[in-house]
Amino acid sequence: MTRITQFAASAALLAASAAPALAQEAQSLDQRVNAAFATATGPFVNFIFAPLPFNIMGQPFPWIVMWLVVGAAVFTAYFAFVQFRFFGHAIALVKGDYSDPNDAGEVSHFQALATALSGTVGLGNIAGVAVAVGIGGPGATFWMILAGLLGMASKFTECTLGVKYRNEYPDGTVSGGPMYYISKGFTELGLPGGKILAVLFSVFCILGALGGGNMFQANQAHAQISGIVGEYPGWITGIIFAGVVFAVIVGGVKSIAAVTEKVVPFMGILYVGAALIILLVNYDKIGWAFGQIFAGAFTGLGVAGGFVGALIQGFKRAAFSNEAGVGSAAIAHSAVKTKEPITEGFVSLLEPLIDTVVICTMTALVIVISQQLIVDPATGNYVLNEAGNAIATLDGNSGVALTSAAFGSAIGWFPYVLVIAVVLFAFSTMISWSYYGLKAWTYLFGEGKTTELVFKLIFCVFIVIGAAASLGPVIDFSDAAIFAMAVVNIFCLYFLMKLVRKELASYSARLKSGEIKKFVH
Amino acid sequence: MSTKLVVGLDGHSSGERALEFAKTLAAQIGSCELLVVYVIEWSPYSFQTAEENAQRHKRREEEISTAQERVVAPAVKALTDSGLSATGKVRHGNVADTLNDIAKEAGASQIIVARSTESGLSKRIFGSSTANLVMEASVPVTVVN
Numbered sequence: 001m002t003r004i005t006q007f008a009a010s011a012a013l014l015a016a017s018a019a020p021a022l023a024q025e026a027q028s029l030d031q032r033v034n035a036a037f038a039t040a041t042g043p044f045v046n047f048i049f050a051p052l053p054f055n056i057m058g059q060p061f062p063w064i065v066m067w068l069v070v071g072a073a074v075f076t077a078y079f080a081f082v083q084f085r086f087f088g089h090a091i092a093l094v095k096g097d098y099s100d101p102n103d104a105g106e107v108s109h110f111q112a113l114a115t116a117l118s119g120t121v122g123l124g125n126i127a128g129v130a131v132a133v134g135i136g137g138p139g140a141t142f143w144m145i146l147a148g149l150l151g152m153a154s155k156f157t158e159c160t161l162g163v164k165y166r167n168e169y170p171d172g173t174v175s176g177g178p179m180y181y182i183s184k185g186f187t188e189l190g191l192p193g194g195k196i197l198a199v200l201f202s203v204f205c206i207l208g209a210l211g212g213g214n215m216f217q218a219n220q221a222h223a224q225i226s227g228i229v230g231e232y233p234g235w236i237t238g239i240i241f242a243g244v245v246f247a248v249i250v251g252g253v254k255s256i257a258a259v260t261e262k263v264v265p266f267m268g269i270l271y272v273g274a275a276l277i278i279l280l281v282n283y284d285k286i287g288w289a290f291g292q293i294f295a296g297a298f299t300g301l302g303v304a305g306g307f308v309g310a311l312i313q314g315f316k317r318a319a320f321s322n323e324a325g326v327g328s329a330a331i332a333h334s335a336v337k338t339k340e341p342i343t344e345g346f347v348s349l350l351e352p353l354i355d356t357v358v359i360c361t362m363t364a365l366v367i368v369i370s371q372q373l374i375v376d377p378a379t380g381n382y383v384l385n386e387a388g389n390a391i392a393t394l395d396g397n398s399g400v401a402l403t404s405a406a407f408g409s410a411i412g413w414f415p416y417v418l419v420i421a422v423v424l425f426a427f428s429t430m431i432s433w434s435y436y437g438l439k440a441w442t443y444l445f446g447e448g449k450t451t452e453l454v455f456k457l458i459f460c461v462f463i464v465i466g467a468a469a470s471l472g473p474v475i476d477f478s479d480a481a482i483f484a485m486a487v488v489n490i491f492c493l494y495f496l497m498k499l500v501r502k503e504l505a506s507y508s509a510r511l512k513s514g515e516i517k518k519f520v521h
Numbered sequence: 522m523s524t525k526l527v528v529g530l531d532g533h534s535s536g537e538r539a540l541e542f543a544k545t546l547a548a549q550i551g552s553c554e555l556l557v558v559y560v561i562e563w564s565p566y567s568f569q570t571a572e573e574n575a576q577r578h579k580r581r582e583e584e585i586s587t588a589q590e591r592v593v594a595p596a597v598k599a600l601t602d603s604g605l606s607a608t609g610k611v612r613h614g615n616v617a618d619t620l621n622d623i624a625k626e627a628g629a630s631q632i633i634v635a636r637s638t639e640s641g642l643s644k645r646i647f648g649s650s651t652a653n654l655v656m657e658a659s660v661p662v663t664v665v666n
Binding site: 109111115257261336 | 571582619
């Protein structure tokens, strides 16, 4: 913690002293990076967010959002609401009730879940939700929660497969993830094309690691820091972040990663705690806020695109935040020690619950309750900004700045805590995604010191680009890359889900018969 | 049935004193089996990076073999050399809980440990492993100074 705050402090100092001299030149550098980036990623982004050929309630609807929600709904139905039926069992597994004491020292269910969570709980929960509520209004929260609940089934499916088809090497290390279950699972089922799909997934996973797992994080961390210390060029933040990440993933400076892994959970608890306090203080407005959320969910309350606009925003941000169906969690969960792959599937379904249903909802409630969004008193509808694409806010804030203003309006000093939280969340998400990206990279190019180093260097360069570019192009590319992973992953899960159903049937029969029982501790 | 004694080692010189004490005690008792245990402090509720998780199984094997080679095997050898019946065990877990569990499993009549060598903040907050063992153990505990 001290080391990281020192970094933040020196970043601020450096920025303050460098800013006046470099401002002009740097502005143009930032702008150049931004323009080049937007041009390069445009076609890919346009394809992923292309609307369906028909309108829904008169609104264009991106096919990718439909894809994710239909996927989650299919898994929910196919496994007969596994997320609710096995919820209690998932908790018992995390507590270690079913862990063999002789496996002490191996990766526990709790550790696998915590590691996966540290990759997903990040800026999506703080900045992403603000984007969703800022554009889609409070109603987006309703759809976000719904998508979170359905997403639990997607996560269950992919993480079970992640453990079942992981690679265990002779030296005792493990590698897992969609690229492994796609190629092995398709072979097992006698289906063609597994290898090609696995390669395609890996390519998108690398882009996702560089986008949502990297540039979006760097970008929003910069926005948050500059909101506190004043405007300064983004590449400065980028270089500092890149330096620290470089030290960890290339230099092997374990202490920074270790400190982050320990501090991040506490920041998460602190964040939820602060949100709860704000809600408690404003307890009289909670009913009203939920009223806004429900009304907005079905009418839109004047937001761009009406209720469909709210729905699209909610679904999009939920998927971006909890990554259900994306496949990244399958990589993180696959290291667990268990004889039954499906147990990790049960544990993983808690992830969207904690990430989206709890933490994202807290952020949304605080933004709504603190009344940052401007309402037209005459109609009760939200007022749009000048561009007409988002709700006008008190100070014209969006993204993480909106969340910060919302918390700040209730707890004056909280924006400072939020800066630390954002920097740490961004950092831990980057570390996690550097690993996911690396696994996809080595799947494509083979393992080896040089190939790994090449990826790690590219990863660090993208941190600088992400911090320097402006939010629009970065968020578009990040979403597009992460959703592209989901296109391949969910497509393959449709074929592989019957393997999971077999596991589920066998496991629940043995659980019922008492063959699988708790260990007495 | 012979008496079973569990000796908890921590890899420090204080552990040697516990071992010496156990040796003397075992000689006095006569028909006695010694179980030398080294517990690697570990919690299933800690936080690790994805990379650490991927390598955990390998590290665990390394930790066990290192502890076995450096601490447990020499201690067992010293005991058997002096004509006593002794076996060794390396486990991961909370030191106090694990020693107690092993003693219960083995049906040991006593646990012998050295005074703990921990210091600093964590000891102030969570207490030392030795103190915890004394408080929680289900068999008598001898603490050697």
